[in-house]
Amino acid sequence: MRPLLRVEGLAKNFPMRGFGAWLDAMRGRGSDVRAVDGVSFDIATGETLGLVGESGCGKSTVARCVLRLVEPTSGSVRLDATDVTSVDAAGLQRLRRSMQMVFQDPTAALNPRLSVRQMVEEPLRLHSDAPARERREKTDAMLVAVGLGLEFGDRYPHELSGGQKQRVNIARAMVTDPRFVVLDEPTSALDVSLRSRIILLLETLRETLGLSYLFISHDIATVKYLAHRVAVMYLGVIVELTDTRELFARPLHPYTKALLSAVPIPDPEAHRERLVLAGEVPSPIDVPAGCRLRGRCPFAQAVCAEPVSLREVAPDHFVACHLVAG
Amino acid sequence: MTDSALSAVSTRPKSRLPAMWNRLRRNPVTFGALTVIVVLALVAILAPVIAPFDPDATDPAVALEGPSWRNLLGTDVYGRDQLSRLIFAARLDLIVPCCATMAALVVGALIGALSGYRGGWMDQLIMRMVEAVLAFPALVLAMGLTAALGNSIGNIILTLAITQVPIYIRLIRGEMLRVREMEYAEAARAVGNPPWRIVLVHLLPNCIPPLIVQATLAMGFALLTMAALSFLGLGIRPPDSEWGEMTAEGANHMVTGEWWLFVFPGLAVMITVLAFNLVGDGLRDFLDPRMRGVR
Amino acid sequence: MSLLELSDLTVHFATDAGPVEAVHKVNLWVGAGEIMGLVGESGSGKTVTAFSILRLIRPPGRIVRGSIRLEGCDLLALSEEEMRRVRGARISLIPQNPRTALNPVITVGGQIARLFELHRGLPARAAWERGVEALDQVGVPEAPRRMRQYAHQLSGGTCQRVMIAMALASSPQLLIADEPTTGLDVSIAARILDLLRELGSRTGAAIILITHDLGVVAETCHRVSVMHAGQLVESASVRTLFQQPMHPYTRALVRSIPRIDREVALEPIPGSVPSLLNASPGCRYVTRCLDRLDICRQILPPLELIDPDHRVACHAVEASRAAVA
Numbered sequence: 001m002r003p004l005l006r007v008e009g010l011a012k013n014f015p016m017r018g019f020g021a022w023l024d025a026m027r028g029r030g031s032d033v034r035a036v037d038g039v040s041f042d043i044a045t046g047e048t049l050g051l052v053g054e055s056g057c058g059k060s061t062v063a064r065c066v067l068r069l070v071e072p073t074s075g076s077v078r079l080d081a082t083d084v085t086s087v088d089a090a091g092l093q094r095l096r097r098s099m100q101m102v103f104q105d106p107t108a109a110l111n112p113r114l115s116v117r118q119m120v121e122e123p124l125r126l127h128s129d130a131p132a133r134e135r136r137e138k139t140d141a142m143l144v145a146v147g148l149g150l151e152f153g154d155r156y157p158h159e160l161s162g163g164q165k166q167r168v169n170i171a172r173a174m175v176t177d178p179r180f181v182v183l184d185e186p187t188s189a190l191d192v193s194l195r196s197r198i199i200l201l202l203e204t205l206r207e208t209l210g211l212s213y214l215f216i217s218h219d220i221a222t223v224k225y226l227a228h229r230v231a232v233m234y235l236g237v238i239v240e241l242t243d244t245r246e247l248f249a250r251p252l253h254p255y256t257k258a259l260l261s262a263v264p265i266p267d268p269e270a271h272r273e274r275l276v277l278a279g280e281v282p283s284p285i286d287v288p289a290g291c292r293l294r295g296r297c298p299f300a301q302a303v304c305a306e307p308v309s310l311r312e313v314a315p316d317h318f319v320a321c322h323l324v325a326g
Numbered sequence: 327m328t329d330s331a332l333s334a335v336s337t338r339p340k341s342r343l344p345a346m347w348n349r350l351r352r353n354p355v356t357f358g359a360l361t362v363i364v365v366l367a368l369v370a371i372l373a374p375v376i377a378p379f380d381p382d383a384t385d386p387a388v389a390l391e392g393p394s395w396r397n398l399l400g401t402d403v404y405g406r407d408q409l410s411r412l413i414f415a416a417r418l419d420l421i422v423p424c425c426a427t428m429a430a431l432v433v434g435a436l437i438g439a440l441s442g443y444r445g446g447w448m449d450q451l452i453m454r455m456v457e458a459v460l461a462f463p464a465l466v467l468a469m470g471l472t473a474a475l476g477n478s479i480g481n482i483i484l485t486l487a488i489t490q491v492p493i494y495i496r497l498i499r500g501e502m503l504r505v506r507e508m509e510y511a512e513a514a515r516a517v518g519n520p521p522w523r524i525v526l527v528h529l530l531p532n533c534i535p536p537l538i539v540q541a542t543l544a545m546g547f548a549l550l551t552m553a554a555l556s557f558l559g560l561g562i563r564p565p566d567s568e569w570g571e572m573t574a575e576g577a578n579h580m581v582t583g584e585w586w587l588f589v590f591p592g593l594a595v596m597i598t599v600l601a602f603n604l605v606g607d608g609l610r611d612f613l614d615p616r617m618r619g620v621r
Numbered sequence: 622m623s624l625l626e627l628s629d630l631t632v633h634f635a636t637d638a639g640p641v642e643a644v645h646k647v648n649l650w651v652g653a654g655e656i657m658g659l660v661g662e663s664g665s666g667k668t669v670t671a672f673s674i675l676r677l678i679r680p681p682g683r684i685v686r687g688s689i690r691l692e693g694c695d696l697l698a699l700s701e702e703e704m705r706r707v708r709g710a711r712i713s714l715i716p717q718n719p720r721t722a723l724n725p726v727i728t729v730g731g732q733i734a735r736l737f738e739l740h741r742g743l744p745a746r747a748a749w750e751r752g753v754e755a756l757d758q759v760g761v762p763e764a765p766r767r768m769r770q771y772a773h774q775l776s777g778g779t780c781q782r783v784m785i786a787m788a789l790a791s792s793p794q795l796l797i798a799d800e801p802t803t804g805l806d807v808s809i810a811a812r813i814l815d816l817l818r819e820l821g822s823r824t825g826a827a828i829i830l831i832t833h834d835l836g837v838v839a840e841t842c843h844r845v846s847v848m849h850a851g852q853l854v855e856s857a858s859v860r861t862l863f864q865q866p867m868h869p870y871t872r873a874l875v876r877s878i879p880r881i882d883r884e885v886a887l888e889p890i891p892g893s894v895p896s897l898l899n900a901s902p903g904c905r906y907v908t909r910c911l912d913r914l915d916i917c918r919q920i921l922p923p924l925e926l927i928d929p930d931h932r933v934a935c936h937a938v939e940a941s942r943a944a945v946a
Contacts, residue, residue: 054806055777069516096518103516108509113531123517161893162663172517191662192833196877196887218806221879225887248881262811264836265882266875268859277808279762280776 002080003042004212005066005180010075012036012061016285033284035061037236038075040310043180048206048213050227050244052220052259056281057233059216063182066214067099068092079180097127100173104185106165110157116143116168117153123176142171145208147201163194167201174205182214187222199225220263224248232256235292236284238310242317252319254297291322299323356608362601370416377410382565390584400586402575408586412594415567419598422479423548426486427541433487434494435530435537441495442502443525449499456492464489468551472560482561486548497540501533508532539610546602553595569594624827625651625674625795630687632669632678641897643669643682645851645905648924651795656821656828658842658859660835660874664894666851667831668717671797674829675712676704691795710740713788715798719780723772729783730768733790740791755786760816778809782816789820796821796828802837814841835878839863844930847871850894850905853924857931867933869910904936912937 014033016024036058043049051059064070066077068084077084079099087095100123103109110119121139124130130138140150146167157165166186173181183202187195199222206213217223223230224244231241232255240253251257258275265272277296288294290305297304303322310318313325369376378398385405393400399408441452459467471485505511506529514528553570555561557577562568569591576588632644644666651657661667672678674689676696689696696707708714716722724732730752737748737755749768756764759782772780781801788796798817802810818841821828830842838845839859846856847870855868866872876888892909901907907917914936922934927942 054808067516069512093518093520096516101513101516103509103513105509109513111510111514111528111532114528122519126518163893169513172513192835193662193874193877193890196879197889199879200887200889219879220807221881224881225879258808260881262808263881264811264814264834264840266835266839266863266878266880267882268839268863270839270882274811276812280778280809 001044004045004047004080005043005214006076006078007042007062007066008040008076008078010036010039010062010065010077011073012058012065012070013073034236034287035284036065036072037287039233039236039238040075041231041238041241043212043214045179045212046206046210047229048215048227050223050230051214051216051233052218052223052230053233054218054259054281056235056284058236058284059233060184062233063101063184063214063216067096067101067182069101094127097123097176098178099180099182100176100178101182101184102166102169102173102186105189106162106169107157107189109169110165112157114156115153116148116155116157116160119168120153120171120175123172127176138175142175145174145205146171147197162190163197166190166194166198170198170201170205174209174211177209178211180212180214182216184216185218186215188217188219195219195222202226220260232259235281235287237292237320238318239293239320240318241310242314246314246317250317252313252317252324253321254299254323255293291320353608355604359601359604359608362597363605366416366420366598366601369413370420373413373417377407377413379407379410381406381410381414381567383407390579392584392586399590400584402587403579408572408590411567411572412569412590415569415572415591416594418479418562418566418568419549419552419570419594422483422552423486423545426483426548427490427545429483430487430490430544431494431537431541434491435498435533437491438495438498439502439525439530439533442499443506443521443529452495453499456495459488459492460496464547465551465554468555469558469560472555477555477561477563479562479566482552482555485555486551489551490544490548493540493544494537497536498530498533501536502529505529505532539606542602542606542609546599546606549595549599549602623650624653624692625649625829626688626690627670627674628688628690630670630673630689631685632666632673633683633685635681635683636898639898642900643851643897644673645900646687646921647848647851647853649846649853649856651827651829653794653827654821654825655843656818656830656841658838658845659829659831659848660833660838660845661848662833662894664850664897665848667848668799669851670848671714671799671829671831674795674797675708675714677708677714709736709793710791711793712795712797713791713793715781715784715788715796715801717799717801717803719784720772720775720777722784723780725772728769728771729775733768733783733787736787736790751790752786755790756783759783759786759789759820760812761786776809777805778813781805781813785813785816785820789824789826792824793826796826797831798828799831800833801830802832802834810837817841835875836880847874850900851897852905852921853934854906855931855933855935856924857928861928861931865931867927867931867938868906868935869912869937870906873909904934910937914940 012035014035016033039062041049051062053059061070065072072085079095082095084095117139120142121135124135124138143150143152148164148167152164160168186202187198190198203226205211215223215226227244229242230244230247231238232253233239234255240247240256247256248260251260254275258277261272261274279296282288282295291308294300294304301323306322308320308322310320313319383406387405388397388401389403389405391397391401397407397409399412401407437452441449467489468485471488472482475481475485511524511529514524552561553573556568556570557574559574562571572591573588576591579587627647627649630644630647633640633642647670659667659671669678673684678684684697691707691711696704723729730749733752733755734745734748737743737751738745743751753764753768756767761767761779761782775783801813801817805813814837817828832838842859844858845862847854847868849870855862855871862871866875873890877890879887890909895905895908901918903918903920904922907913917936922936922939924932924934925939926932
């Protein structure tokens with residue numbers, strides 16, 4: 001069956017400008033920020049793909065490229081039969097109905113001057129010809145579906161709590177019955193005790209509305225609850241991609257192992273092997289040749305200077321590492 | 327640090343009006359200035375009812391008489407009652423700056439929004455033009471424009487508007503640069519808004535607060551410019567009365583001692599401009615912390 | 622005697638609508654050299670409590686009642702002058718946003734060195750050397766180069782290390798770390814916590830670690846105090862708290878967090894944090910509590926000692942203990 005979303009070879013360069021960048025180019029040093037450097041994945045209908053990684057790995061850029069909020073430098077994105085990357089402006093406008101995004105900072109993502117109802121109704125106004133009454137009904141239904149009473153419709157963002165604001169964000173993204181929603185760190189700005197509610201809400205909505213999610217997060221525990229499959233990103237590329245359960249039970253890439261071992265566990269008796277990577281994440285301007293983890297990986301060998309790509313080393317378990325046997 | 331403690335108090339403000347009224351009462355200066363402006367507006371509107379005499383009625387018998395019970399602010403060389411003339415002049419002195427400011431505001435906001443949102447060469451071009459206009463001292467520019475355009479009321483409004491437009495363009499452009507980076511701008515795009523809608527519906531309304539403050543301050547300045555133009559003989563022509571023009575006329579009588587001919591019109595200008603300025607200052611404080619709900 | 626003892630601490634914030642009771646009769650102990658986790662959601666009053674210790678609460682906030690004893694001496698009774706000698710010298714703060722806490726126009730080295738000049742009375746050159754040493758001790762690589770850099774040139778993790786170095790400059794007895802890992806990547810956060818643990822044991826300073834992350838608490842702290850809506854609900858050693866949480870809120874909190882070590886369903890905490898405006902005089906968890914009794918709304922449950930080093934403020938818990946006894 002054809003996947004709902006197919007991303008192939010997605011890349012995004014941000015060229016550096018200014019005198020310093022010109023000097024660097026003269027010196028033969030790379031002058032582009034290679035935020036995303038060749039990323040490919042599929043998402044099936046009704047599936048949630050988790051995309052994890054630390055800051056600077058490019059996951060937010062991937063999200064924006066998939067929705068074409070940022071123009072990718074190369075690669076393709078297909079939503080069903082349509083090629084998102086090559087469609088024209090009018091077509092893109094129409095496509096927006098089917099692919100939406102829930103933003104990270106609930107406060108910044110809401111226009112302080114518009115009421116909740118105005119914001120949730122707007123996508124309907126833009127994408128459907130339905131009369132006002134129908135739009136209003138759909139808006140109300142959506143507010144209820146995300147757990148907000150109808151009285152919230154007339155409120156303004158500054159009158160809402162963080163959790164309520166995020167629900168408005170979610171309502172706005174789902175009101176047009178999209179097929180595919182990008183969740184960009186939807187719980188990171190929320191209090192720990194609120195996260196579980198939003199997670200459960202997102203899961204319920206996925207089931208009832210038949211959605212597919214691309215769930216971006218640096219909160220690995222949350223990803224474990226929502227995602228069917230997980231992709232781990234580092235410095236612009238995917239280093240491991242597999243089923244969620246498999247990833248947590250048998251992480252294969254050294255970066256994944258290091259990442260998982262660093263997540264704090266609320267159990268003082270739990271003792272784990274911590275895998276610590278040396279140094280810090282290098283700048284995405286000066287990407288090391290070959291395996292990107294090379295300078296920091298405790299297992300690095302000579303072969304790691306060779307370029308590496310995702311290989312299927314076990315059924316549906318892809319790793320980009322020379323040292324993991326297929 | 328205190329924000330999270332206070333934001334846990336997610337209260338619904340009962341209604342905005344009583345809260346606003348309270349804050350206004352606590353700020354006597356702003357309150358006073360606002361009252362002055364309201365009174366002036368009423369005076370201008372009710373001029374035919376309030377004025378004791380017809381402002382154009384001449385009465386040579388009582389010419390050049392100081393303040394008396396009959397003519398509270400004295401009479402001019404033609405015997406016209408000064409108080410009535412001042413009252414009727416209030417109309418022009420309030421309408422012209424207001425119209426000029428509104429016009430400048432609308433045009434300036436639109437151009438500034440375009441410039442700030444699009445950026446690129448258009449932005450650069452507009453900014454250079456703005457800077458060119460701003461290089462002229464406002465009064466000199468106004469003088470030049472009235473000389474070129476003529477001094478009918480419409481042209482005076484146009485002149486005053488032109489001197490103000492660059493300020494608003496710069497102001498809105500600055501706000502637009504800030505606001506277009508906000509996540510809700512990106513969200514508006516993600517939802518499928520075309521660019522013009524993003525600017526008009528989402529971004530521009532969020533650029534307005536500093537605009538309002540600037541506009542109230544600018545109205546005072548426009549009034550001063552208009553009065554200065556009239557004083558120099560370039561502004562409103564008789565028989566339309568206008569405070570600046572009255573002051574100019576009155577200045578001719580400084581030596582002969584008919585002080586009431588220039589003091590009162592001058593005071594009128596001063597009080598009005600001061601009132602506008604104080605309201606502007608008060609608005610600045612008023613608009614921002616209101617969001618917090620904490621005193 | 623504990624190093625730090627808070628008794629009956631109550632802090633109010635004045636607003637247009639009335640006083641917001643951000644902290645309500647909080648009792649807390651911190652022993653010398655131990656790491657105490659202060660846990661709660663936002664609005665729980667944990668940051669306000671910590672800032673009260675440093676007397677950094679400014680109008681419209683006010684410490685209404687209570688005492689804060691540092692080695693027996695009540696900090697609330699000191700003059701501002703005397704308190705200034707305590708702040709930064711005996712009690713240090715590691716603030717929440719390390720990058721914004723640093724002055725953007727002064728070099729990092731300039732800021733650290735200044736602290737050494739102030740607290741140790743060292744001349745400029747010696748202070749700079751000590752600064753380099755301090756950065757070394759907190760694990761900042763290439764310390765001499767970093768000293769000459771500005772805040773915006775440093776990564777989040779490095780900024781945090783700089784703040785920790787600055788906090789330790791005066792060899793304080795107590796460090797207050799306000800959400801030291803929020804906003805940091807997981808692996809960087811882990812290393813910061815390692816650093817805090819190590820420094821705590823090396824210098825003998827006690828640490829109050831403010832956080833909402835129970836995982837951080839489990840891995841780093843010796844003891845934990847849980848706060849809800851301005852009230853302290855449970856206080857215990859880390860092992861005891863996680864093995865036998867007694868207060869309904871603590872138990873609900875543990876069940877509501879996603880975790881990677883177990884397969885358990887997520888159970889969100891019912892209800893929401895009550896308004897701190899005109900809050901109830903009794904237990905503030907009453908609107909969300911599944912075990913509530915009639916008495917809970919009216920009367921504040923006292924902090925009772927259940928086991929050695931396990932204190933709970935809950936009528937329901939008391940009632941069930943009495944029933945067993």
